[in-house]
């Protein structure tokens with residue numbers, strides 16, 4: 001089913017095809033009065049092909065997972081569910097408990113993808129062993145990482161079964177292109193797509209002047225889309241990046257889904273490169 005999705009396009013390290021645009025859920029579920037709107041927005045996104053939903057045990061201390069669980073009830077088999085384990089829960093003694101708690105909140109018997117949220121003090125080898133045990137138990141179908149820079153990825157994939165990691169979720173948007181220097185090429189070489197978080201730079205708040213930039217506005221207008229849609233189209237342009245924008249209304253979700261069919265031209269990309277240049281040297285991984 002996922003392979004036939006109309007937004008299908010990015011192939012994970014294990015061959016699974018997932019949509020080029022999914023849905024983030026940070027802060028979703030925090031405010032009970034927004035519950036029904038947020039559930040409808042997520043379901044509307046799934047209907048339009050954004051059937052990858054990203055959450056984490058950290059988000060709202062489980063409130064995001066609880067809301068996602070309600071949203072996907074009755075459509076679980078159509079959704080690719082991603083959750084994340086805190087680094088301090090990613091050791092052999094706690095990872096199973098964390099995963100079980102996420103499964104319970106999400107009202108499901110398996111996660112499609114489980115990510116180490118960021119690197120902590122637990123050795124990678126122990127986290128890999130824990131992830132592999134969860135795969136053997138059928139509680140997760142595959143695993144990956146988040147917020148790891150190139151040196152960390154090299155270290156991880158040198159370890160036994162480290163190459164089973166299918167993705168690395170990192171910050172990436174037009175105003176923050178640091179990963180293009182070495183992490184993105186390294187992951188492309190290793191057939192491991194990037195999952196881009198904050199692809200809208202948190203509605204522009206992470207980079208002053210991004211949304212209203214004349215080049216962004218001009219190209220968006222020519223394609224008859226808005227700057228946010230342009231940012232998403234730019235983010236997924238290579239076919240090796242999945243963007244996971246968070247949107248809490250059906251209007252935003254619908255706009256975001258449409259971004260998958262925007263075809264940027266070479267000239268568009270050249271203009272955007274001039275306005276927001278690629279890095280020419282190594283810069284530390286951007287995070288929020």
Ligand SMILES: NC(=O)c1ccc[n+]([C@@H]2O[C@H](COP(=O)([O-])OP(=O)(O)OC[C@H]3O[C@@H](n4cnc5c(N)ncnc54)[C@H](OP(=O)(O)O)[C@@H]3O)[C@@H](O)[C@H]2O)c1
Nearest residue numbers: 024025026197198199200201202203228245246247248252
């Ligand atoms: N692994 C990590 O460490 C990490 C860190 C940060 C985020 N993430 C994941 O990545 C997801 C995305 O990142 P993010 O939520 O921080 O930021 P984001 O997706 O870049 O931006 C979200 C903001 O953009 C707005 N928005 C969405 N669609 C829009 C549209 N079409 N037009 C105008 N505004 C629009 C949203 O408003 P509304 O809500 O009002 O629609 C919200 O304010 C998160 O939700 C989370 O799942 C992971």
